[in-house]
Amino acid sequence: MLSLLWLVPAFPLAGFLVLTLLGGRRLTHAATTWIGVGSVGLSALLTMLIGVEFLAVPPAGSVFVQTLWTWMNVGKLNLAVAFRLDSLSLTMIFVVTFVGFLIHLYSAEHMAEDEAYNRFFACMNLFVAAMLVLVLADNLALLYLGWEGVGLCSFLLIGFWYREEANCRAARKAFLVTRVGDTAFAIGLFLLYTDLGTLQIQPLLQGAAAKWGVGSGIAVAAAALLLAGAVGKSAQLPLQVWLPDAMAGPTPVSALIHAATMVTAGVYLIARMNAIFALAPAVMAVTAAIGTATLLLAGMSALVQRDIKRVLAYSTMSQVGYMFLALGAGAWSAAIFHFWTHAFFKALLFLGAGVVITAMEEDHDIFHMGGLRSRMPLAFWTFLIGAASLSALPLVTAGFYSKDKILWDVFSSPRGGAVLWAAGVAGALLTALYTFRVVFRVFFGAPSSRVTESSPLKQPGLRIAIPLLVLAVFSIGAGFVELPGTLGNIPAFSNFLMGSLPPLLVSGMPGNEVILQIVAAAAVLLGLALAYVVFLRRPDWSAKLAQSPAGDTLGKFLFSGWGFDWAYERLFIHPYVRLSQLNKADVFDRLMDRLVARPYAALARFNRNDFFDRFVGWIAEFNAAVARALRTLQSGYVRWYAAGIVMGAIILIASAVLR
Amino acid sequence: MDAVFYISGAVAVLTTAVAITRRNPAHALLYLVVSLLSVALVFFTLGAPFAAALEVIIYAGAIMVLFVFVIMILNPAGGQSAEDAPLRNWRIWIGPSLLSAILGVELIYLFTGNAAGTTGNSEVIPSQVGVTLLGPYVLGVELASILLLAALVAAYHLGRRGLPGEEENPEGGGGA
Amino acid sequence: MAQVPVEHGLILAAMLFALGLVGVLARRNLIFILLSLEVMLNAAGLAFVVAGSRWLQPDGQILFLFILAAAAAEVSIGLALVLLFQRRHPSLSVDDASGMRG
Secondary structure, three states: HHHHHHHHHHEEEEHHHHHHHHOOOOOOOHHHHHHHHHHHHHHHHHHHHHHHHHHOOOOOOOOEEEEEEEEEEEEEEEEEEEEEOOHHHHHHHHHHHHHHHHHHHHHHHOOOOOOHHHHHHHHHHHHHHHHHHHHEEEEEEHHHHHHHHHHHHHHHHHHOOOOOOOOOHHHHHHHHHHHHHHHHHHHHHHHHHHHHHOEHHHHHHHHHHHHOOOOOHHHHHHHHHHHHHHHHHEEEEOOOOOOHHHOOOOOOHHHHHHHHHHHHHHHHHHHHHHHHHHHOOOHHHHHHHHHHHHHHHEEEEHHOOOOOHHHHHHHHHHHHHHHHHHHOOOHHHHHHHHHHHHHHHHHHHHHHHHHHHHHHOOOOOHHOOOOOOHOOOHHHHHHHHHHHOOOOOOOOOOHHHHHHHHHHHHHHOOOOOOHHHHHHHHHHHHHEEEEHHHHHHHHHOOOOOOOOOOOOOOOOOOHHHHHHHOOOOHHHHHHEEEOHHHHEEEEEEHHHHHHOOOOOOOOOOOOHHHHHHHHHHHHHHHHHHHHHHHHHHHHHHHHHHHHOHHHHHHHHHHHOOOOHHHHHHHHHHHHHHHHHHHHHHHHHHHHHHHHHHHHHHHHHHHHHHHHHHHHHHHHHHHHHHHHHHHOOOOOOOHHHHHHHHHHHHHHHHHHHHHH | OOHHHHHHHHHHHHHHHHOOOOHHHHHHHHHHHHHHHHHHHHHHHOOHHHHHHHHHHHHHHHHHOOOOOOOHHHHOOOOOOOOOOOOHHHHHHHHHHOOOOOOOHHHHHHOOOOOOOOOOHHHHHHHHHHHHHOOOOOHHHHHHHHHHHHHHHHHHHHHHOOOOOOOOOOOOOOOO | OOOHHHHHHHHHHHHOOOOHHHHHHHOOOOHHHHHHHHHHHHHHHHHHHHHHHHHOOHHHHHHHHHHHHHHHHHHHHHHHHHHHHHHHHHOEHHHHOOOOOO
């Protein structure tokens, strides 16, 4: 079964190829659905079977490498297309294929009316294939291939409805911002290859650990560059500006790419290259700082958003910030655990939001909604479960266990500390606050003027209901694979990941864990209560706050994502545009025009009637002149012809005479 | 005998020169007949009586008579030819005279190049001619007769009135 | 029989030929052209007879006979054509037959 590993990315890739080549007019709607959803479904099934076998009969060293073919063999560079299956990548591919399959199934109904149905599934399949290549890659070049592939698909899918200019701008923005990160990543690759001579991940990590000293310049440089790449892809500070605008794409796209998988590619990268990061503690500190800053910044921005998807986008930014915080503190498996649970509940939240948006006829504004819980029970209950998991509601949700693990690991790690832990707790409070703000605004309270008793609300069908329910179950149960020491001590998940990620070396005191857990849980419940009071019981308090001058400016500041877009526009975009305007007719252009273009044009004009032209023309003229001359001989007069004969005779006889 | 040759020769040249410069074709014909008769006399002095007889009978007797008939048919107005006073437009004669003079001079030069002897001192009698004619030259005789037949048929056909396709319009379709 | 140098006979023939040639080139009337043509043919025949007389062979006269036959055939057809020509153009001027100019 393990030898069928290559089929896992191959199925979606085949789906993409079939849909692209045959698609459009030659495939029926049903065929497209079967191919698009089925390819990912087959991948998911195969992944589960492979997972079962991997768990039951682990291969040697808990690693299975399948080399398919040699990609390139140039000088000393030997790259193969090879897939590596260890516990980390198994976790990743399970999430990608399983959640991906559920989202594809959801899309079959959600996007059923769309005219570019075929293109949608083609791009989604390509994305899944690229993401799988990314996480299964055995060498960094193949990983980079997948990295670029998901960037491309993100661009294609954000700008899916490309006829709206705003969507195209959002897609371009996403691509350009992540490009900054990608370039840094590429430079990091070059650095790694140049210094260590290989791009295969395991030999690379071992070589680095052996060769580089802790804190050495090259380690810091390499780690910093890799971090930059991760920051771009995962929408962390300072490259986070693209994620809120990326919500311009269809909801399943937001669910799959911008919540569950692509934005976590950065987390995967750092986790995979943990040895290099371990050699650069400064960079790890920066990672933790970035994660902390992002989670607070995004959380505050999410508090004032009106668009339900933008709230979720900032929420994703914030949660990935938690993962970065964990990575920065050295808690590798905690970060992956949070990724695991986050994928389920964030996808659930997005899919639920999609249901609500469809029912509201494409209105995203939460202030136009209200009281939907009785009208849309399925959406309400599943969304509630997702929100609870996101807020890390104690004990019953998966989110609680993963966030708790992060907080505990950050507190007790030598690279973490109390300050970071406090920030994390504050973030948890914020998370609960903004999440339940949305829940109360959308599902509770009086219906807004736009939602009357009689207006039809499109209810979800089976293909939407099943993914929602399955994800809801996972949002509750997925956390139970890792119970902390105080609550049962089943570190199954981290044990599982031990095969590929080093464990956290704890320096803190285990005894304090209960206290910290209680504090965190209290923060969450406080946030929930605050949300209940402010947004449900006394909505006028928040309205008054928003209208006060200080509150208004603060609100605008937070709404714009702390002004980063404004700053980037002035810092980078305006100068660049001005420079290219200046450059439109720059020195080189003018020089080329003077030196090359104009003389050439003059030469061509001169040459229009040159020697050869005239020679050929002269030949034609000569022929015509000769013909004209000869024509006079044909006078038509008989006597003239007779005279000609006589002259001929004279000449002939003369030649005889004069011999 | 030599004198007859030279005198006849001179008469022939003179009358030919006059014949080609006449205005009236009938006059020219008559002068030409005289010229032909003198050439016949030349033949006789050269010992070719058969040729002389043929010259008179056929050339002067048949061909010239044919010319007379045609002139009668054509009936140019008042016996005048198509051109008036050929000798008055003597400028036309410069070119042809020059060309002919050159040709004549060349021929004479050729003829007097080598000494070719003198003409014979006896006759070649008709029976000799007849024997040779129907001996080695019998093929030529047959061909000549076919030629004459062809000419007969053609002349009859061309000379008919009411040829198919013949119209009053000078630009009309071809005959024959 | 007159025993004259052959050259003189041939010179006579040449002069008659030249005169006939002048007539062909200078006259416009078709009748005169045909007439002059006959003069040229006659001159050629004279040359043959002179040559035959030189060698005392009948061949000269035989060839004269053939020339005569050819001349007769040619003049009969030529005169028929003159008749046709006169019907087509109202004149006998050969310059009217200049339609085939280049």
